[in-house]
Amino acid sequence: MNYSISTHCLHSIPLDAALETLAPHTNYVEIMDDGPHFMADAGTLLSYSYKYSIHAPARGVNLASVLEPIRRAAVEVIRDTFSIAAEVGAAVVIHPGYCAWEYERDLACKNLRTSLAQIRSDAAEYGVTYYVENMGNWGYFYLQTPADIGLLDGALFCLDVGHANECGNLPEFLDIPFSHIHLHDNNGKHDSHSAIGTGTIDFQTVMNKIRENKIAHPVIEVETFEGALASLATLEERGYI
Numbered sequence: 332m333n334y335s336i337s338t339h340c341l342h343s344i345p346l347d348a349a350l351e352t353l354a355p356h357t358n359y360v361e362i363m364d365d366g367p368h369f370m371a372d373a374g375t376l377l378s379y380s381y382k383y384s385i386h387a388p389a390r391g392v393n394l395a396s397v398l399e400p401i402r403r404a405a406v407e408v409i410r411d412t413f414s415i416a417a418e419v420g421a422a423v424v425i426h427p428g429y430c431a432w433e434y435e436r437d438l439a440c441k442n443l444r445t446s447l448a449q450i451r452s453d454a455a456e457y458g459v460t461y462y463v464e465n466m467g468n469w470g471y472f473y474l475q476t477p478a479d480i481g482l483l484d485g486a487l488f489c490l491d492v493g494h495a496n497e498c499g500n501l502p503e504f505l506d507i508p509f510s511h512i513h514l515h516d517n518n519g520k521h522d523s524h525s526a527i528g529t530g531t532i533d534f535q536t537v538m539n540k541i542r543e544n545k546i547a548h549p550v551i552e553v554e555t556f557e558g559a560l561a562s563l564a565t566l567e568e569r570g571y572i
Contacts, residue, residue, distance in 0.1 A: 335359035337552040340559040361550045373418040383421035387412040395428030395443035413457040422460040424489050429472040462489035462511040467497045467522040477503045497522050505540045513552040526558035528565040538571050
């Protein structure tokens with residue numbers, strides 16, 4: 332099994348420096364396309380020989396916004412990510428958005444489905460595979476529980492095990508077929524993106540499900556570079572590599 336490492340662990344330095352740092356440790360990288368690693372084009376990625384996936388911008392993006400100009404702009408951001416992904420043969424991970432007020436939930440759900448329908452069309456146009464990720468325990472975000480899976484209208488699912496553990500429903504999420512996965516650990520209360528093996532997640536069960544779902548390149552998405560290397564060492568020690 333060949334693990335990918337997210338640039339999340341080196342998000343405080345420029346993207347090219349992060350890619351140089353990761354080079355001795357993996358051939359697979361997921362770009363955290365946000366903040367210092369936001370990409371306007373594929374130039375930096377094309378300078379390296381990695382196999383990529385891309386985590387689309389998320390912090391300022393709300394696909395479920397009830398404000399139509401903001402919803403349309405969010406879809407355009409994802410489309411721009413698809414155009415870059417197509418150049419480097421990368422799949423894309425997106426967040427499902429949120430509703431700002433509980434009484435707007437029905438409209439926000441409708442808008443999320445409208446956004447995902449356009450995203451599905453854009454992905455087909457660019458020939459890009461994409462996944463929608465479950466969220467941690469953050470306010471009114473969608474896909475915090477398996478009950479929201481139906482909102483995806485058949486889109487492929489990215490399981491974030493740390494988010495599910497924080498929400499207290501990792502076993503239930505593990506029973507849902509997933510096509511991509513983010514690995515990190517926590518204490519079940521805070522989305523700390525800690526190194527694998529330092530929290531409360533049962534990674535033996537997780538790895539069994541990874542094999543069952545035939546995930547070739549699980550993504551290590553931890554907070555620090557040291558945590559990423561420690562995670563690789565733990566996975567090797569436990570025979571998961």
